[in-house]
Amino acid sequence: MDFLNELNEAQREAVLSVNGPNMIIAGAGSGKTRVITYRLAFIIQQGLADPFELLALTFTNKAAREMRERISKIAGLEAKNIWMGTFHSVFSRILRQEAEKLGYTREFTIYDTDDALSSIKEILRGQNIDDKSFKPKNILNLISNAKNYLIDAEEFESKYVVDTKTEIAARVYKIYTEKCFKANAMDFDDLLIKPIELFTQYPDILHKYQHRFKYIMVDEYQDTNYAQYLITRKLAAVHENICVVGDDAQSIYSFRGATIQNILNFKSDYPDVKVHKLEQNYRSTSNIVHAANSVIAHNEHQLEKRVFTDNETGDKIQLIITENENEEARKVVDSIREQKQVHSFLNRDFAILYRTNMQSRTFEDQLRKAGIAYRIYGGLSFYRRKEIKDMLAYMRLAINPKDDEALKRVINYPVRGIGNTTVNHMIAKAGDLKISFWEVLEQFQKMGFSTQAQKAIAGFVDAIKAFGTEAIREDAHDAASFIAKNSGMLKELHSDESAEGVSRWQNVQELLNALREFTENPENKEPYLHSFMSEIALFTDQDDTDKADSDVVSMMTLHSAKGLEYNSVYIVGVEEGLFPGAMSMNTREDMEEERRLFYVGITRAMKQLTLSYARTRNKFGQFSVNEPSRFIREIKAEFISSPHTNAEGSLLREIQKMNMPMRRPGTRDATPAQTEAFIGDDLSNLATGNRVEHGKFGLGKVLMLEGEGDERKATIAFDAKGEKLLVLKYAKLKIME
Secondary structure: OHHHHHOOHHHHHHHHOOOOOEEEEEOOOOOHHHHHHHHHHHHHHOOOOOHHHEEEEEOOHHHHHHHHHHHHHHHOHHHHHOEEEEHHHHHHHHHHHHHHHHOOOOOOEEEOHHHHHHHHHHHHHHOOOOOOOOOHHHHHHHHHHHHHOOOOHHHHHHHOOOOHHHHHHHHHHHHHHHHHHHOOEEEOOHHHHHHHHHHHHOHHHHHHHHHHOOEEEEOOHHHOOHHHHHHHHHHOOOOOOEEEEEOHHHOOOHHHOOOOHHHHOHHHHOOOOEEEEEOEOOOOOHHHHHHHHHHHOOOOOOOOOOOEOOOOOOOOEEEEEEOOHHHHHHHHHHHHHHHHHHHOOOHHHEEEEEOOHHHHHHHHHHHHHHOOOEEEOOOOOHHHOHHHHHHHHHHHHHHOOOOHHHHHHHOOOOOOOOOHHHHHHHHHHHHHHOOOHHHHHOOHHHOOOOHHHHHHHHHHHHHHHHHHHHHHHOOHHHHHHHHHHHOOHHHHHHOOOOHHHHHHHHHHHHHHHHHHHHHHOOOOOOOOHHHHHHHHHOOOHHHOOOOOOOOOEEEEEOHHHOOOOEEEEEEOOOEOEEOOEHHHHOOHHHHHHHHHHHHHHHOOEEEEEEEEEEOEEEEOOEEEEOOEOHHHHHOOHHHEEOOOOHHHHHHHHHHHHOOOOOOOOOOOOOOHHHHHHOOOOOOOOOOOOOEEEEOOOEEEEEEEEEOOHHHOEEEEEEOOOEEEEEEHHHHOEEEOO
16 A cells, blocks of 8 residues: 555545545646556555456557556556446447347447448448538538437437438438348447447346446546447446546547537536646646646636646747747747757657648748758558558458458458459449348349459459458467468568658558567467457557657647647647637637647646747648737746847737737728728628628738528628638628629
């Protein structure tokens, strides 16, 4: 029990309070992971439950691995039996045990986003729907959102069709559901939806898992969606020993279906909940903590807490103000070079965070010129590279030949004489007969193909069957090596002597190395291909630790930075319309999420924090004049300074004093009273191309109109203020011409 002495009072109370519902509100840098691991270790040590009776849900596989290792050091090797992992990995494990009750086999394939998009595209083609007018990604997002709210295809069609787009989505949703089932496949959303379906249809199975899991812990609870909320509610209904951990101030994933209401309403769900607040920040300097607090205080919807630190005061937050994005990148890189000298920082001590990926290019250019190594996170991970996905497709087919997406990917790679015409004919036949692509292949003699095509198909079918036999008989590495050699992939890649070809061949060799490590790991009780494929299917970019220990500057979006920390952080492009984004200005909820995202960015910094913005910027080929973000003005003046000239120092003071956008030289902004008095016209006849006047932004031209009724919006290029997206209901515009 000595480990309890390492905790502060609030942390210790959270660890020792194990029975009944508990909520741990964990401020940034407050030792949340330590509390979770020690709490689970305490339950085991006290004999309150066996490890296999504990369920711990995380949001990354990496976090689960780290926690399991730390618990094992305290509670022993038995801790490896805890049901710990991401929602998707834990419930895919349950589904593999119970799959047959839902009509699947245990070898079902898990479709990633690329597989799902490919399937959607094929359905759109089959329905003669133009995928440029109705983008597959948008259709998939509609389907995904529906699934996360437990709305099936039939309900979506009957209740949620309001226009052409949703009518098409409903049609595609129904076909997509049938197509996945025929392919013995589930997508990522299904891994959460199917357990609910299972528990609803089979109360005895729900009863089994309710009694198996005596204690349930959920990390990052503010990031859960409705389906995840419902699953945990169902599983905790018997013992009610549920503990959720999170920070409402770091809820930033609503675009993925996460709802902050899950954590805000936890007290309503469990009235006798014990609330523990971890408020001491061990990560950041006092100035950084106070700056973060001053920003997040502007949010109305939040749980009450007071984050503090006993760390040193540290340097004030630096503000870099530049004329354009190229100068911004240059000054940021100059600042990195200076900090490396002054503080003896390494490249790995720095992170450049931006709101959108499009901002990375100028910083890449300047880092290259300066000879500073960098890595962009959230880029193409190892398991998403073409040659790796090709190899994995063959392995998927060895386990589940009905996997249509894998089959389409490699049926003619390497080239074996099965052309697109033949493939499209078989796909159409599968649709007509309502069977899988593989079942059509097995009947190729009846399809009227040429002798040459029949020979090629027969060879491919025999090869896949042979791969399936190897997958059952041999371990994962030996089976994969057999597949790589006999599929022709290794020969194909080895024959390409270009630098790119050599790199692809080496990547496949690295995949085989990973399979060898998997096979030789004594902790893997089933060192076979199906187990490896189950693990890889749940791998996410956030778990990609390739080169993580290299001495490079990290570059990523603010969303990707969640959970990370660096000695020195640069948040760039902190401008109105970019951060916060223009689309977030329509509702308080959206704006508050943008502010939480800024809070997450601030709290990644341990020693140094720098903000930057450019007065002008080219965005999507359009030149814009920018105002400093409101988030800069929300940082109290005593925590921020500018390293620039006296003139810019005066400009900073002006920003701090004014609760309004910065004035652009040569223009005059209306006062709040003048803006309020400005009376707009009836905008029902507003058209693209109209010249308009706004009380605050001045004269401009309407570029685009979208939406209807109260949701009608206009994109307007103002002469002095650049592009703005305005909701017409509130815009107060005068039509000039």
